Amino acid sequence: MAVIRAVLFDLDGVLVDAPDWHYEALNRALGLFGFTITREEHENYYNGLPTKRKLEKLAQDKGLSPKLHAFINEMKQVYTLECIHRDCHPEFAKQIMMKTLKKRGLQIAVCSNAIRKTIEVMLERGMLMPYIDLILSNQDVVKNKPDPEIYHTAMQRFAVAPEETIIVEDSPHGIEAARASGAQVIVVRNATEVHLNIFSHHFPDL
Template sequence: MIRAALFDMDGTLVANTPYHLRAFAIFCERYGVTDWETKLASVFGMGNDDILGLIMPDAVREKGVEALADEKEAIYREIYAPDIRPVEGLARLLGRLTQAGIRCAVGSSGCRRNVDFVLEHCAIESYFDARISGDSVSRCKPDPEIYLTAAAALGVAPAECVIFEDAPAGFEAARRAGAGRIIALATTLSREELAREKGIDRIIGTYDDLDDLAALLA
């Protein structure tokens, strides 16, 4: 029986991958990094420690991850703010979950400022009882700590949670956490790519595809 819903953020609450890519392009140009795109593809969904350590190790040694992450995420928020909107059907699903007594939490490898930015700008803050971000845990996805912490914050077992994700690191984190159900959104990867992932219960394009709430929560 599903008692709670845990949502990744990037690519799950918002289809923001193009804006993160634009932010990385601007950011990496500042530091003269030219080979970032191929490297980024292998760490999508992970925390900034892993991403920046792979993409620009020299800059990390010089300036530190925290300063670089703050700089990059500030670029992202600036360019995304005029266009931000939730994935289609998200607000309707959140309303239905609330009416059904299902508590919700965000479980994101992103920083807390980005989580707050998304929830506030999409006007969905009131639906979430907990916000777990990458800077509030010791290990980001694919480690399960984020989802284990989110489930604990809601007072439920991971097996009682449906987890919404879009990236391989997140799917692995959800599986390792022992999620009761995993729903994949085809926002970052294609349906064909998602079909090759293990442990996914359903692939959707938008939240409006979830027309049978009773089946989702059974």
């Protein structure tokens, strides 16, 4: 087995329990124009996609006018930041995990379909920013997840091979991207499962 040199984390639903915030923020923004989606729809079809792509799918699925997309996108970001400032708090288990991984000399990246500002605010509120070597957002790639570009980019920046890399993901689109990258993948259901023990198979001495 190759020596692991890097760990790449998704953000929403992995390091931060954010999917509900994105659902709430998107529905508030859509509600300004009389649209809505159910929680089940969000989890099954939209979760893990950039807001722009969610709106494109809503145009196809529900007839949401493309003329409204820019404003809804802007308001969704406003509402998301409100949720983050209200509900995002440091988690001791996440900090212990990050500190331990850094002590092993691992390079750590966050690779998210969110915009950079949202990522940075979440990491700062969660007191995780000091442990992060690289942040890649949907603004840093041409193709978002489920395309593996964001993970390939992180590996190139770190000068590591896929077999030397672990990716932690939760959403179907993210898992697809992670597996397509060729890296070793740890799948979690939500952020509460993300703690040091998920790496015990790769680092038995933890």
